Amino acid sequence: MTRQTTIEVPGETTIEARGLTKRFGPTVAVDALTFQVRSGRVTGFLGPNGAGKSTTLRMILGMDTPTGGQALVGGRAYRDLADPLRTVGSLLDPAALHPGRRARDHLGWLAASNSLPARRVGEVLEQTGLSGVAGKRVGGFSLGMKQRLGIAAALLGDPRIVLLDEPVNGLDPEGVLWIRTLMTSLAAHGRTVLVSSHLMSEMELTADHLIVIGRGRLIADMSMPDLIASHAPADVLVRTPHPALLADVLRGRGGIVRGEPDGALAVTGLTSEAISQLAAAHGADVHELTTRRASLEQAYMNLTESAVEYRASRATTTAPASASASTTTPEGPRR
Amino acid sequence: MTTAPTGYRATLRSEWIKLRTVRSTYATLAVAVIIGVGVGLLDVSSIAGHWDTMNATDKAAFDPVGDSLSGFQFGELALGALGVLAVSTEYATGMIRTTLAATPRRGALYAAKVLTAGLFALAVSQVFVFGAFFIGQAVLSGKHLDVGLAEPNVLRAVSMAGFYLAVVTMVGFGLGAIIRHTAGAMAAMFALVFLTYPAARALEGFSYLPDHLVLPNAVDVLATTHAPTGPHAARVPSLGFAYFDLALYLVVFLGLGAWRATRDA
Numbered sequence: 043m044t045r046q047t048t049i050e051v052p053g054e055t056t057i058e059a060r061g062l063t064k065r066f067g068p069t070v071a072v073d074a075l076t077f078q079v080r081s082g083r084v085t086g087f088l089g090p091n092g093a094g095k096s097t098t099l100r101m102i103l104g105m106d107t108p109t110g111g112q113a114l115v116g117g118r119a120y121r122d123l124a125d126p127l128r129t130v131g132s133l134l135d136p137a138a139l140h141p142g143r144r145a146r147d148h149l150g151w152l153a154a155s156n157s158l159p160a161r162r163v164g165e166v167l168e169q170t171g172l173s174g175v176a177g178k179r180v181g182g183f184s185l186g187m188k189q190r191l192g193i194a195a196a197l198l199g200d201p202r203i204v205l206l207d208e209p210v211n212g213l214d215p216e217g218v219l220w221i222r223t224l225m226t227s228l229a230a231h232g233r234t235v236l237v238s239s240h241l242m243s244e245m246e247l248t249a250d251h252l253i254v255i256g257r258g259r260l261i262a263d264m265s266m267p268d269l270i271a272s273h274a275p276a277d278v279l280v281r282t283p284h285p286a287l288l289a290d291v292l293r294g295r296g297g298i299v300r301g302e303p304d305g306a307l308a309v310t311g312l313t314s315e316a317i318s319q320l321a322a323a324h325g326a327d328v329h330e331l332t333t334r335r336a337s338l339e340q341a342y343m344n345l346t347e348s349a350v351e352y353r354a355s356r357a358t359t360t361a362p363a364s365a366s367a368s369t370t371t372p373e374g375p376r377r
Numbered sequence: 378m379t380t381a382p383t384g385y386r387a388t389l390r391s392e393w394i395k396l397r398t399v400r401s402t403y404a405t406l407a408v409a410v411i412i413g414v415g416v417g418l419l420d421v422s423s424i425a426g427h428w429d430t431m432n433a434t435d436k437a438a439f440d441p442v443g444d445s446l447s448g449f450q451f452g453e454l455a456l457g458a459l460g461v462l463a464v465s466t467e468y469a470t471g472m473i474r475t476t477l478a479a480t481p482r483r484g485a486l487y488a489a490k491v492l493t494a495g496l497f498a499l500a501v502s503q504v505f506v507f508g509a510f511f512i513g514q515a516v517l518s519g520k521h522l523d524v525g526l527a528e529p530n531v532l533r534a535v536s537m538a539g540f541y542l543a544v545v546t547m548v549g550f551g552l553g554a555i556i557r558h559t560a561g562a563m564a565a566m567f568a569l570v571f572l573t574y575p576a577a578r579a580l581e582g583f584s585y586l587p588d589h590l591v592l593p594n595a596v597d598v599l600a601t602t603h604a605p606t607g608p609h610a611a612r613v614p615s616l617g618f619a620y621f622d623l624a625l626y627l628v629v630f631l632g633l634g635a636w637r638a639t640r641d642a
């Protein structure tokens with residue numbers, strides 16, 4: 043079939059949302075969302091609780107009908123895919139199974155539904171470390187085991203597009219490491235991985251690209267380094283026995299200096315070389331000088347906070363503040 | 378291997394695997410057999426045992442086919458439950474989302490489910506009723522009260538009893554698809570099979586039509602060799618009307634189920 047002969051072109055658009063909108067009564071869960079997800083990298087899908095991530099994924103998978111706009115996978119609506127599991131593997135809800143069925147049978151009916159060879163069942167059970175419990179009824183599975191079974195189901199059709207909604211929930215550290223390796227290796231093989239998560243430290247290790255939404259709207263669509271750099275600048279930690287003196291000197295040269303609780307100085311706006319030279323010139327000893335890259339968590343907090351401000355200001359004034367508008371990229375950077 | 382894209386056969390195979398890999402399927406079938414065959418056996422044994430002392434009215438009411446199948450008056454509930462569970466558990470457990478990811482075309486999915494559950498119900502029902510019939514005749518043969526399949530109306534009565542059980546299964550199935558909650562659909566199925574009979578009787582002052590439309594009266598004509606006599610005779614529909622009843626129930630409940638199943642999950 044075409045699946046085996048398709049050469050995955052990294053960077054190709056494989057998932058696309060165009061003005062995607064979903065209303066539940068008065069609630070606008072997803073609001074005119076437009077983005078593209080590309081192959082060959084892990085795209086993190088971030089946003090606060092209730093931002094609309096799961097609703098967006100359900101619309102991509104043809105489970106919810108959009109109120110407006112459309113979602114395409116591999117250029118087609120999900121419902122029009124022939125044997126969709128061969129193109130798209132997904133994990134939305136690890137509990138979406140019959141508790142009385144054995145793990146092997148759960149994968150068995152899934153495989154049969156898309157005419158997948160029966161040997162795939164054994165292969166994905168092996169791959170997810172569930173071979174030993176293949177004959178057990180899934181109702182007795184722990185959350186982590188259900189999560190693994192859900193991932194096994196997602197991998198069953200050897201798909202080139204993988205959608206995972208909070209896949210590390212309930213996984214033990216070994217499982218977290220395993221799924222991180224899995225996602226990065228899928229991406230390295232040219233596949234598309236779209237993964238939602240609230241665990242920023244985990245996302246920072248896994249994702250290459252990020253799509254951030256808030257209240258159903260797109261807040262950011264950019265690479266991990268760009269997002270961190272633009273929303274949480276790096277600072278320099280300076281430890282000195284003369285903090286007051288050095289702080290004055292650095293401020294005089296345009297640095298922004300904050301005191302850390304332990305008496306150290308956190309400096310932005312000056313490079314570590316400049317700080318070191320200024321300290322030496324003013325006779326201040328320096329015991330530690332560390333450039334600290336900001337974490338995704340900080341960047342995310344700043345980003346979603348400004349998104350809330352942005353939305354509040356928009357609600358009361360007609361002209362959006364240009365400073366906050368610049369932090370939003372509603373069209374995505376590649377349009 | 379040949380890969381028919383989300384072929385109809387693939388969906389059918391998948392639904393068949395679902396049906397035979399949960400315990401509730403076997404549990405409901407076991408209950409249907411135990412009650413259906415067991416109660417029928419007790420019934421005909423008691424008749425055979427008391428035949429010599431029975432009065433003429435009771436002897437006239439005796440139907441070697443109907444009495445050997447009488448256990449399914451209760452056993453049918455287990456089959457109705459099988460039908461309910463075939464759908465309701467998908468919604469109650471949330472598994473329907475996994476199903477829809479694999480088979481996004483709801484209409485085709487529903488049709489495959491109907492066909493799988495329907496054919497399965499029909500097959501097991503026929504096995505049950507013919508089994509109960511032969512066991513019953515074996516008991517009755519001691520008093521030479523038994524009948525053979527070649528005698529008038531016997532084959533029709535036995536096979537229609539099986540068909541009726543499959544219809545009850547599919548009414549349960551339709552209710553499961555409409556209501557989506559196991560307990561609610563079970564209660565509705567129970568009410569439809571048992572409570573419509575007294576409800577229709579309460580309306581006899583106005584019309585016998587409700588009587589003719591309820592399943593227990595239809596089966597009294599379909600699954601017996603001779604129609605009931607006495608006051609009950611007015612209540613039961615003609616054989617033709619009873620066939621119409623079965624078709625009506627199938628169309629209404631499977632139709633409503635189809636309408637519901639093709640909306641958003």
Ligand SMILES: Nc1ncnc2c1ncn2[C@@H]1O[C@H](COP(=O)(O)OP(=O)(O)OP(=O)(O)O)[C@@H](O)[C@H]1O
Nearest residue numbers: 066069070071089090091092093094095096097098
């Ligand atoms: N079936 C539904 N009916 C009504 N409202 C819904 C439904 N599904 C989602 N919503 C609402 O849509 C909004 C977005 O929910 P969604 O589950 O997509 O958010 P999320 O980003 O996945 O959140 P979380 O991080 O908590 O998983 C919420 O306000 C939620 O209450």
Ligand SMILES: [Mg+2]
Nearest residue numbers: 095096097207
């Ligand atoms: Mg969610």
